[in-house]
Amino acid sequence: MQSTYIFLLFLFLISICANCNIARESTPIAQGLKDYADFPIGNSISIRKIIEDEKYRTMIKQNFNSITSGNDMKMYTIGREEGKYNWEKADETLAFCERNNQRIFGHTLVWHLGLPKWIQNNGKEHGADWVDEYLETYITKVVSRYKGKVAAWDVVNEAFETAGGNYRETFWYQYLGKEYIAKAFRYAHAADPEAELFYNDFNIERDTAKFLGVLKMIEELKSEGVPITGLGFQMHLRMDIPDEVIAYTLKKAGETGLKIHFSELDIIFNRHDDTKDGGEQVYKELTKEMEQAQAEKYKNLVLMYRKYIPKNQQYGITFWGCNDRDTWIKRFFGIEDWPTVFDENLNPKRAYYGFMEGLKEKIR
Ligand code: XIL
Numbered sequence: 226m227q228s229t230y231i232f233l234l235f236l237f238l239i240s241i242c243a244n245c246n247i248a249r250e251s252t253p254i255a256q257g258l259k260d261y262a263d264f265p266i267g268n269s270i271s272i273r274k275i276i277e278d279e280k281y282r283t284m285i286k287q288n289f290n291s292i293t294s295g296n297d298m299k300m301y302t303i304g305r306e307e308g309k310y311n312w313e314k315a316d317e318t319l320a321f322c323e324r325n326n327q328r329i330f331g332h333t334l335v336w337h338l339g340l341p342k343w344i345q346n347n348g349k350e351h352g353a354d355w356v357d358e359y360l361e362t363y364i365t366k367v368v369s370r371y372k373g374k375v376a377a378w379d380v381v382n383e384a385f386e387t388a389g390g391n392y393r394e395t396f397w398y399q400y401l402g403k404e405y406i407a408k409a410f411r412y413a414h415a416a417d418p419e420a421e422l423f424y425n426d427f428n429i430e431r432d433t434a435k436f437l438g439v440l441k442m443i444e445e446l447k448s449e450g451v452p453i454t455g456l457g458f459q460m461h462l463r464m465d466i467p468d469e470v471i472a473y474t475l476k477k478a479g480e481t482g483l484k485i486h487f488s489e490l491d492i493i494f495n496r497h498d499d500t501k502d503g504g505e506q507v508y509k510e511l512t513k514e515m516e517q518a519q520a521e522k523y524k525n526l527v528l529m530y531r532k533y534i535p536k537n538q539q540y541g542i543t544f545w546g547c548n549d550r551d552t553w554i555k556r557f558f559g560i561e562d563w564p565t566v567f568d569e570n571l572n573p574k575r576a577y578y579g580f581m582e583g584l585k586e587k588i589r
Pocket of ligand 1: 459489
């Protein structure tokens with residue numbers, strides 16, 4: 226009799242242990258922002274940091290199902306040497322995303338900033354034909370290498386002047402005129418007809434002249450049959466940009482029928498003039514009140530995205546670096562600031578919960 230009890234107890238203990246194991250294996254990793262959204266939530270990453278920093282890596286996996294490479298897929302990385310393509314970091318980024326089931330957003334094929342010297346020199350020496358040929362070769366190589374893997378590309382980035390509705394006279398513009406934009410989209414489409422192709426720019430949510438200039442360009446491109454399918458708002462916001470202005474722009478953006486991506490979201494307190502080291506330190510520390518106001522700003526932005534952008538055009542919201550330790554804002558503009566939703570220790574700020582509330586709240 227006693228031995229039967231012992232045997233039953235033994236069976237009972239085994240079954241508890243087995244259940245423990247099952248429970249451990251099937252427990253999903255703690256929920257993150259992505260689990261509250263019905264569109265992708267993204268972040269920009271540096272693959273080096275992903276490899277080296279476990280806390281950062283975990284935070285990225287938990288919260289984001291779309292990834293943009295911060296610098297590793299730009300021409301100044303992939304095309305930095307003549308006659309050679311540096312795929313290493315881009316390939317590693319893709320492998321990381323594939324392992325974690327994350328969408329890959331390609332950033333960026335054509336940009337004026339940081340253009341390698343050897344490209345500029347060749348332009349000077351050989352003129353427009355060489356520039357066009359290089360544009361085509363570069364885009365074709367990059368897009369076809371990642372065909373079917375990179376879901377969307379920022380094909381052209383920042384083709385308009387910092388303020389107002391005129392084209393920026395970039396290297397590409399100087400040789401090819403504004404036609405370089407249409408060409409870039411056509412080359413990208415030929416290399417991967419399935420990829421979504423975006424035009425991406427900053428301050429268009431607040432600078433109406435610039436925004437209307439971009440809309441006019443999009444109209445022209447569409448009327449010429451250029452395969453543009455998306456518009457990226459970088460959304461490097463500042464606390465005092467009025468929500469009403471953003472709402473106006475988003476309504477109009479929705480009417481284009483394009484996919485709309487908030488591609489580089491952060492919200493700063495201080496000021497800058499949009500140039501490197503052009504920061505102005507207005508606030509020296511982050512108070513509780515400021516943190517709360519920032520949380521509300523993040524929340525309202527998400528609500529506006531959900532309200533004004535039609536469902537089938539919501540391509541996602543991507544942060545540009547999601548923690549106050551690594552944010553590009555401090556290094557680029559030379560100021561202290563707290564623009565993201567995770568603090569210096571990679572812990573969620575009020576802004577994180579504000580953003581989450583914006584995802585959860587019922588839309589009226
Ligand atoms: C920034 C990176 O975050 C920095 O590390 C780099 O020094 C400069 O570029 N708009 C863009 C992004 O489209 O590619 C920029 O990224 C930020 C502004």
